[in-house]
Amino acid sequence: xxxxxxxxxxxxxxxxxxxxxxxxxxxxxxxxxxxxxxxxxxxxxxxxxxxxxxxxxxxxxxxxxxxxxxxxxxxxxxxxxxxxxxxxxxxxxxxxxxxxxxxxxxxxxxxxxxxxxxxxxxxxxxxxxxxxxxxxxxxxxxxxxxxxxxxxxxxxxxxxxxxxxxxxxxxxxxxxxxxxxxxxxxxxxxxxxxxxxxxxxxxxxxxxxxxxxxxxxxxxxxxxxxxxxxxxxxxxxxxxxxxxxxxxxxxxxxxxxxxxxxxxxxxxxxxxxxxxxxxxxxxxxxxxxxxxxxxxxxxxxxxxxxxxxxxxxxxxxxxxxxxxxxxxxxxxxxxxxxxxxxxxxxxxxxxxxxxxxxxxxxxxxxxxxxxxxxxxxxxxxxxxxxxxxxxxxxxxxxxxxxxxxxxxxxxxxxxxxxxxxxxxxxxxxxxxxxxxxxxxxxxxxxx
Amino acid sequence: xxxxxxxxxxxxxxxxxxxxxxxxxxxxxxxxxxxxxxxxxxxxxxxxxxxxxxxxxxxxxxxxxxxxxxxxxxxxxxxxxxxxxxxxxxxxxxxxxxxxxxxxxxxxxxxxxxxxxxxxxxxxxxxxxxxxxxxxxxxxxxxxxxxxxxxxxxxxxxxxxxxxxxxxxxxxxxxxxxxxxxxxxxxxxxxxxxxxxxxxxxxxxxxxxxx
Numbered sequence: 001x002x003x004x005x006x007x008x009x010x011x012x013x014x015x016x017x018x019x020x021x022x023x024x025x026x027x028x029x030x031x032x033x034x035x036x037x038x039x040x041x042x043x044x045x046x047x048x049x050x051x052x053x054x055x056x057x058x059x060x061x062x063x064x065x066x067x068x069x070x071x072x073x074x075x076x077x078x079x080x081x082x083x084x085x086x087x088x089x090x091x092x093x094x095x096x097x098x099x100x101x102x103x104x105x106x107x108x109x110x111x112x113x114x115x116x117x118x119x120x121x122x123x124x125x126x127x128x129x130x131x132x133x134x135x136x137x138x139x140x141x142x143x144x145x146x147x148x149x150x151x152x153x154x155x156x157x158x159x160x161x162x163x164x165x166x167x168x169x170x171x172x173x174x175x176x177x178x179x180x181x182x183x184x185x186x187x188x189x190x191x192x193x194x195x196x197x198x199x200x201x202x203x204x205x206x207x208x209x210x211x212x213x214x215x216x217x218x219x220x221x222x223x224x225x226x227x228x229x230x231x232x233x234x235x236x237x238x239x240x241x242x243x244x245x246x247x248x249x250x251x252x253x254x255x256x257x258x259x260x261x262x263x264x265x266x267x268x269x270x271x272x273x274x275x276x277x278x279x280x281x282x283x284x285x286x287x288x289x290x291x292x293x294x295x296x297x298x299x300x301x302x303x304x305x306x307x308x309x310x311x312x313x314x315x316x317x318x319x320x321x322x323x324x325x326x327x328x329x330x331x332x333x334x335x336x337x338x339x340x341x342x343x344x345x346x347x348x349x350x351x352x353x354x355x356x357x358x359x360x361x362x363x364x365x366x367x368x369x370x371x372x373x374x375x376x377x378x379x380x381x382x383x384x385x386x387x388x389x390x391x392x393x394x395x396x397x398x399x400x401x402x403x404x405x406x407x408x409x410x411x412x413x414x415x416x417x418x419x420x421x422x423x424x425x426x427x428x429x430x431x432x433x434x435x436x437x438x439x440x441x442x443x444x445x446x447x
Numbered sequence: 448x449x450x451x452x453x454x455x456x457x458x459x460x461x462x463x464x465x466x467x468x469x470x471x472x473x474x475x476x477x478x479x480x481x482x483x484x485x486x487x488x489x490x491x492x493x494x495x496x497x498x499x500x501x502x503x504x505x506x507x508x509x510x511x512x513x514x515x516x517x518x519x520x521x522x523x524x525x526x527x528x529x530x531x532x533x534x535x536x537x538x539x540x541x542x543x544x545x546x547x548x549x550x551x552x553x554x555x556x557x558x559x560x561x562x563x564x565x566x567x568x569x570x571x572x573x574x575x576x577x578x579x580x581x582x583x584x585x586x587x588x589x590x591x592x593x594x595x596x597x598x599x600x601x602x603x604x605x606x607x608x609x610x611x612x613x614x615x616x617x618x619x620x621x622x623x624x625x626x627x628x629x630x631x632x633x634x635x636x637x638x639x640x641x642x643x644x645x646x647x648x649x650x651x652x653x654x655x656x657x658x
Contacts, residue, residue: 016655033654034501037530051530084657112654113503114643115553133553133640135587135617147619171530199573200588 021046022055031075031088032110036169040089042074047176050169059175068092071121071225072107074168078218080128085109085117087218089168095159095182108170116171119214120206124227125234126214127191127206136192136203138185143431146185146192148205153185153192156232157430161195184232188425191233208233230424238418249411256400264395272297273390279317279375280383289374294326295390301365302393308357310338310386316353317384320374327367334359338386360396455479465520466538469600472521480597482604502533502549503651506599510547510646512556516540519547521599525611527592536601544602546636547646554646557625557638565626565633571614577624579637584616584624594629605629 017030024044030036036050038058048055070090072078077086089108094101104122106129111117118129136148144155161182166174181196189208194201208231211224227234272295297304310317316339323332336359342351377384423433453462458477471482508519521536532550539545545558562579575586594608611629620639627634 032501034531112501112657113651131553134621135585135619137619173528 019055021048023057023060028055030169031086032169032171033112035110035112035116035171036088037172038166038174039169040166040174042167047166047174058173068165068167070105070107070167072119072214072218072220076218076220080109080117080217083111083114085111085114087168089170089174090166091163091170091174092165093161094164095161097159103164108168110169118204119209121214122231123229124211124225125231126209126211127233128209129193129204129206132192132203132205136185136194138194144185146194148192148203151187151190153187153190155430156184156186156191157428158183186233188233189235206233208235229428230421232425232428234425236418236421238414238421242415242418245411245414249407252407253404256403260395260397260400267395268299268302268393269395270392271389272392273371273388276385276387277373277375278383278385279377279381281377281379281381282383288376289320289372291324292371292373292388294368294370296368297364297366297392299366299393301363303396304361304364304369305389305391305394306334306336306359306361306371307389307391308336308338308386309355309389310384312338312340312353312355312378312381312384314341314343315339315378315381315384317375317377317381317386319386320376322372323361323364323369324372325365325367325369330365332361332364334361360394362396453483455481464600465518466536466544466600466602469520470602471597471604472600473598502535503654504533504535504547504549504648505650505652508535508648508650510537510648512539512545512641512646517545517547519599521597521601523597523601523605524595525592525613526595527590531595536599546638553640554643555623555638555640557623557636560624560635560637562635565635568612568614568626568628568633571626577616579624579635582618582622582637584618584622586614587617588615589613590615 017033019028019030020026021028021041021044023046024041026041026043028039028041028048030039030050039048039050039055040046041048045060046057047059049058070087072087072090074087074090077084079085086109087107088110091106091108092103093106094103096102102122104120107119107121109117109119116131120127120129132148134149136146136153138144138146146153146155159182160179162179163174163176166176178197183194183196185192191206191208192203193206194203211227214220215222215224273292275292277290304323306321306323308319316337318335318337320335321333323334325331336357338355338357339353340351340355341353342349344350371388371390373388375386426433452464454460455462455474455477457474457479460474460476462472462474462481464472464483469483471480473480504519506519506522510517510519517537517539519535520538523534523536525532525534530550532548535547535549537545537547537556543558545556548555548557560579566577571586571589573586573589577584577586590613592611592613594605594611597605608629611627613628614626616624616626621641622637622639624638625636627636
C-alpha cells in the first residue's frame with residue numbers, strides 16, 4: 001500500500017502509542033492506533049478505557065484465570081488471505097451445557113487499512129471470522145435456517161457465551177462476565193453466527209481453518225494442538241459431494257450396461273454341439289469315458305460355453321470333461337456336477353441345487369474340437385439321460401459384475417464415512433441424530 | 448470548472464474550494480470554521496485539533512467508485528458510546544457529492560436522497576421496514592451520536608451541532624440507508640458497503656510499522 005505524497009497539512013504518521021497502566025504502572029502499548037475501545041493491562045488485568053488519554057479503569061477482573069495463555073502471542077504478525085494482520089486482543093469465552101463448561105478462545109486481528117478480523121479456536125479447530133456486511137435472514141420452520149449471500153445455513157446450536165478472560169486491545173467495550181446469546185448456523189466450511197448483546201445483534205461469518213494454516217500464517221513454532229472431534233463447520237474429509245459420487249456411479253453403471261448390451265449383440269452365440277447321452281450304471285463297469293463328434297470353432301479366439309442338463313431328483317451326476325483341440329492336442333479339463341435335492345421339513349418345502357449347469361471357458365483359439373466325457377453318478381442312480389450343449393462365442397458378464405462392485409464399494413464406503421462424520425458433527429448440536437441423542441458420546445470416535 | 452478562491456478572514460491564508468458547491472470549510476492553518484456567503488468567508492467558529500484517529504483515509508485521498516473517480520475534500524467525525532467513525536465528504540468526477548464512511552474500517556459509500564415524507568425520529572424503532580426506490584430497508588440500530596469535529600469542505604453548514612441521532616437501515620444485499628436527524632427536517636442517505644480493495648484508494652495515510 002503506497003501512501004503517495006503526504007498532504008500539505010496532514011497530521012503526523014500515526015504510531016503505536018505508549019502509555020502506563022493507572023493501576024500498576026506497567027507499560028501499555030496501543031497497537032491499533034485509534035481503533036481500540038478497551039485495552040487490558042497484561043500485568044494487573046485491569047480493563048482500561050483506551051479512548052481516555054488517562055486510561056480510566058473500567059473493570060478489574062479476578063486473577064484466577066491469569067494462567068490462560070493465548071496460543072498466538074499478542075503482537076504476533078501474520079499474513080492471512082494475503083493481508084498482514086497483528087494479533088492485538090485475546091479473550092476466552094465459555095458456555096455451560098448440562099453442567100459441563102466448554103471453553104473457546106477468540107483473537108482480535110488488526111490491519112490499519114483492512115480493519116478488524118477475528119480468529120477463534122476450540123479444541124484445536126480454528127475459524128477465520130469477519131463481521132457480515134450484509135444482513136442474513138433467518139427462517140424459523142421445521143429446521144431453522146439462515147440465508148446469507150444466497151446460501152442456506154442450518155441452525156446448529158444456541159448458547160449463552162460469557163467472557164471469562166481478556167487480554168490486549170478490543171474495538172468494543174469488552175467486560176469480563178458479560179454474557180451474549182450466540183446462535184450458530186452452519187454450511188461447512190462456513191459458519192454464520194449471530195451474537196446478541198443487550199439489544200444489539202451482530203452477525204459474523206467464519207470459515208474453518210486447520211491449525212497448521214494458522215501456524216503457517218503466523219509462523220508459530222511447534223505444532224498446532226490436535227483437533228479433537230468434529231467441529232460444527234469442519235469440512236468433511238470425505239469427498240465434498242456424496243451425491244456427485246452416486247451420480248458418477250450411476251453414469252458408470254449405465255455405461256457398463258451399454259457395454260454389456262453391445263458385447264451381447266456382437267457375440268455370435270453359435271451352437272456347435274447338442275447331444276443327449278444316457279448314463280447306465282450296468283454298462284459302465286470299467287472305462288466310462290467316451291468322446292463326442294468333432295465340431296469346428298471359427299473366427300478369433302473366443303469363449304466356449306458348455307451347458308449340462310440332467311433331470312436329477314435327489315441325485316447327483318458328475319461329469320469329467322475335457323475339451324480337446326484335435327489339431328494341436330491342447331486340452332481344457334473341468335469337472336461339473338449336476339445335483340438337485342428337494343423335500344419337506346418343519347419349515348416347509350426346500351430345494352437345493354439345479355438341474356442345469358453352465359460353464360464358460362475363455363480364450364479358446366479356433367480349430368477342430370471334441371469333448372471327452374467321463375460320467376459318474378449317485379450309486380443309487382441306475383440310469384439317467386443327460387444333455388450337453390456347446391455354444392461358441394458367448395458374452396461373459398462376470399467381469400462386468402466385478403467392475404460394478406469395484407465402483408459400488410467405494411461409493412458405499414464414502415457414503416458411510418460421510419454419514420458417520422456428519423453424525424459426529426450433529427451429535428454436538430442442538431439437533432443430535434436420533435441414535436446418538438440417547439447416548440453420551442465422545443465425539444471423534446469415527447475418525 | 449474554476450475553483451473559488453478566497454482568504455481566511457481570521458489569518459489571511461488562501462482558501463481554495465475544490466468543490467464548487469462547498470458551503471463550509473475549515474482553514475488548514477488556523478482551524479477556523481468558515482462558511483461561504485458566496486465567496487466572502489465568514490468565520491463562525493473554531494475547531495480544536497481532531498483527536499488522533501485510525502482512519503487510513505485523509506483529505507486528498509483519491510479513489511474510485513464504479514467507474515467514477517473521487518477525491519476526499521471534507522470530513523465529519525462522530526463519536527458514539529462504542530467508538531467513533533468518519534463521514535468523508537467526497538467529490539465525484541461528475542461533480543456529485545457523496546459520503547464515504549469508515550466505521551472501524553468498514554467502508555460504505557452513500558449519496559443524499561431526495562425522498563420525501565421521511566419518518567420522524569420518535570416513530571422509528573429497530574426492526575421496522577421502509578421501502579425507498581423499491582428497495583426494502585430494515586432498521587438495524589438507532590445510534591445517538593456526538594459530533595466531534597470537522598475538517599475540509601462540506602456541502603452544508605455543520606459547526607453548531609452537538610448531539611445527533613442516526614438510524615441505520617440494512618438490507619439483504621450490500622445496500623444500506625441512513626436517516627440523519629441532525630436537522631429539524633430528517634435527511635436520507637442511500638448507499639452500499641464497499642470493499643477497501645475495490646475503492647483503489649491512493650494518497651492514504653501511512654501507519655508506523657505498516658505498509
